[in-house]
Amino acid sequence: MFRIAHLSDPHIGPLPRPRWRDLLGKRATGYLNWRRGRSRAHDMDALAALVADMREHRPDHVAMTGDICNIGLPAEYPLAAQWLATLGPPKEVSVAPGNHDAYMRSSLPHMMRDFGPWTSGDDGEQGFPFLRRREGVAIIGLSSGVPTLPFVAAGKLGSEQLARLAAMLRATRDDMRVLLIHHPPVDGGGDIRNLRDHRALAQIVREQGAELVLHGHSHSISRKCLGGPRGPIPVLGICSASSIGRNPRRRAAYYLIDIDPSARKMMLAVRQLDKAGQFHQVAAAAAACVG
Ligand SMILES: [Fe+2]
Ligand SMILES: [Fe+2]
Numbered sequence: 567m568f569r570i571a572h573l574s575d576p577h578i579g580p581l582p583r584p585r586w587r588d589l590l591g592k593r594a595t596g597y598l599n600w601r602r603g604r605s606r607a608h609d610m611d612a613l614a615a616l617v618a619d620m621r622e623h624r625p626d627h628v629a630m631t632g633d634i635c636n637i638g639l640p641a642e643y644p645l646a647a648q649w650l651a652t653l654g655p656p657k658e659v660s661v662a663p664g665n666h667d668a669y670m671r672s673s674l675p676h677m678m679r680d681f682g683p684w685t686s687g688d689d690g691e692q693g694f695p696f697l698r699r700r701e702g703v704a705i706i707g708l709s710s711g712v713p714t715l716p717f718v719a720a721g722k723l724g725s726e727q728l729a730r731l732a733a734m735l736r737a738t739r740d741d742m743r744v745l746l747i748h749h750p751p752v753d754g755g756g757d758i759r760n761l762r763d764h765r766a767l768a769q770i771v772r773e774q775g776a777e778l779v780l781h782g783h784s785h786s787i788s789r790k791c792l793g794g795p796r797g798p799i800p801v802l803g804i805c806s807a808s809s810i811g812r813n814p815r816r817r818a819a820y821y822l823i824d825i826d827p828s829a830r831k832m833m834l835a836v837r838q839l840d841k842a843g844q845f846h847q848v849a850a851a852a853a854a855c856v857g
Contacts, residue, residue: 568703570744571625572821573616574782575633575806577608577666578649582641592670592716596637604636612818612839613808617652619837619845623822627700628653630684631782632664632711632748633806638673643680656683660698660707664748664782665719668711677711685709695731697738702827704738706731706776710749710761719759721749721783728766735774742827743776749783750803752790759783768792771799778802778823778832778853785809786816787836800853802834810839818845823853 581600589597620628630653634646646667653659661684667677678685678692685707687696694709708731710721723731735743745751749761751768761767771779775794779801788803805819819838826832832853837845 568627568701568825568827569623569625570627570629570703570705570821570823570825571620571623572629572631572780572802572804572823573620573807574631574748574804575664575785576613576649576808577604577633577636577806578613578642578645578808579605579608579610579636581605581636582639582645584637584639588639593637593639595716596669600636607811608806608808609810609818610808612810612843615839615843616807616818616820616845620820621654623837625654625822626658627698627703627705628659629705629744629746629780630659630661631746631780631804632662633666633782634661634664635667635669635673635677638666638669638676640673640676643676647680650681650684657698659684660696660705660746661685662707662746662748663709663711665711665714665721668709668713671713673713694727695734697734699738699741702741703825704734704741704743706734706738706743706745708745708747710747719783720762721760722762723767724763725766728763728770731767732770732774735770735776739775742778742825742830742832744825745771745776745779747779747781750781750788750790750801751779751792752801775799777830780804780821782806787819800832802853805838814838814841819848
């Protein structure tokens with residue numbers, strides 16, 4: 567049995583104090599957003615409690631689907647790397663960056679450098695998609711985070727990444743293939759928060775197959791499906807790992823997914839923050855498609 571813990575969207579704070587010249591363009595609105603609401607919605611004590619609970623459950627691998635940062639300030643990336651190091655050794659932690667990690671074009675070199683140990687494949691190459699094979703499980707990390715205009719949180723994979731993904735899925739078809747992507751890879755209408763090339767991704771998955779897709783971005787628990795050659799493929803979304811607030815269903819949560827590669831079966835459990843600040847199991851089921 568191979569156990570994956572999936573968490574997402576920690577939006578780590580507090581934000582390092584930006585310099586005036588860092589607040590050009592999109593970052594100015596992002597910074598105001600953070601000061602007005604996000605800084606209170608994301609609680610670092612809740613995040614620390616989640617990580618402690620997760621480590622008690624001894625995952626073999628941690629899947630982190632992005633939005634570690636907030637407005638892509640250069641000073642955010644070393645803090646993000648420090649936090650990633652608390653999840654486990656980099657070979658056991660894989661990151662799919664989000665739109666807040668790839669916030670501006672000038673953020674990308676910082677992201678690539680500081681996230682490097684968590685975004686490189688078994689071949690040592692850094693880039694996307696990357697592939698890590700563990701005990702019959704193929705973990706494939708994608709990057710859908712792209713710099714966008716203000717108020718647009720859309721994502722994109724691009725044709726080059728999609729072509730490499732198709733080849734990777736083909737080469738690992740006897741493994742249990744788990745895709746990590748920040749944006750939900752399903753059709754959500756014309757929303758400006760969507761993955762722009764979700765149709766191209768769905769086509770590749772339909773042809774080459776995959777066994778599980780894990781995503782973030784929506785800050786909520788969701789279970790959807792993509793069509794595959796061997797039947798529907800579960801697509802799981804999860805709450806922000808640091809979220810507190812009145813709506814108990816959107817509070818910090820993570821998945822524990824137990825994969826049995828020889829039986830080609832998966833079981834999943836959701837653990838979520840309660841009012842007392844403790845994590846407890848709120849659901850458990852076979853990882854199958856719903857709806
Ligand atoms: Fe997010
Ligand atoms: Fe996001």
